[in-house]
Amino acid sequence: MRSQDKAEDNAVRRQADSAGVDLARLPAHIAIIMDGNGRWAKARGRPRLMGHREGYRNLRKVLADCSDLGIRYLTVYAFSAENWRRPPDEVEGLMKLLERAARDELRMMLQNNVRMRLAGRIDELSPALRRVLLDTVATTEGNTGIVFTLAVNYGGRAEIVDAVRDLVAAGFEPNDITEELVSAHLYNPDQPEPDLMIRTAGEVRWSNFLLWQGAYCELVVSDVPWPEFGRRQLFEAVATFQHRTRKFGAVVE
Ligand code: FPP
Secondary structure (H helix, E strand, O other), X not given: OOOOOOOOOOHHHHHHHXXXXXXXXXXXXXXXXXXXXXXHHXXXXXXXXXXXXXXXXXXXXXXXXXXXXXXXXXXXXXXXXXXXXXXXHHHHHHHHHHHHHHHHOHHHHHHOOOEEEEEOOHHHOOHHHHHHHHHHHHHOOOOOOOEEEEEEEEOHHHHHHHHHHHHHHOOOOHHHOOHHHHHOOOOOOOOOOOOEEXXXXXXXXXXXXXXXXXXXXXXXXXXXXXXXXXXXXXXXXXXXXXXXXXXXXXXXX
C-alpha cells in the first residue's frame, strides 16, 4: 500500500487497467457488505469465528488494494446493530477481533497514510473496545490518504433516528427540515455518498447499510464469500460499476 495523495503508477493500477478498469473514472467511495465468513468456514468444517478471522485478513488486503488503486473512501460493515442477536461466543469473538485489529493495525495505518473513522453507536460498545477504536481514529486524524470507515454497531435506520434526535434536540421546527439538514447530521456528514456498494457471498440484500447515503449507489453482488474476495473480484466490481448508467432519478439519453 502506498500513500495515494496523488494517484501514482503502481502494480495494482496497472493490473486494474489491464482488467478493463477505467482509472480516470474510479468510484470515489466504495462501501462493502462483507458477507459469507460463516459459510466459508462451515464449508471447511471450521468454526464461524475462523471465517471472521479470515475475513479480517482479507480486509487488510482489500484496503491496501483500494488505496493503491486510488479509491478515496472505503466503508465496511464490520458489525451491524442486529449482529448482537448472534450466539454470545460469536459476538464476543467478533468484539475481540475488532479490538485486536484496531490495536494491531495502527502502525500500518500510520505508515500508509490511512485515516480511520467510525460509523455506528460507538457509545454502546465496551469501554475497552471504544477506547482503542477512538484512539485509532484520533491518531490517524491527520492522515491524508484513503479514508477507511469501520461501521461497528451500525444500523442505517438507527443512524437516521440519531440524526432526527439531534435535530429535535437542537430545536429545529418541522419546516426547517430538509434533506441537506438530515444529511448534515449523519455520522460522517463530510464524506461523499458511496458510489458503489459491493456485497459478497451472493445475497441480493441491502441489510440496513448506509440507507440514507446509499439511496443512489450502484449495487454489485459478487458470489464469492468475503474471505476469498480478492483483487480480481474488486476490479470486476469496479468495471461493472463503470458500465452502469447512473441516472439519479432523471432520464439519461
Ligand atoms: C458477515 O458474514 C460478516 C460479519 C457479520 C462480520 C464482518 C467481520 C469481518 C470481515 C472481520 C472483522 C473485521 C475487522 C475489521 C476486525 P456472516 O457471518 O454473516 O457469514 P454467513 O452469512 O456466511 O453466515
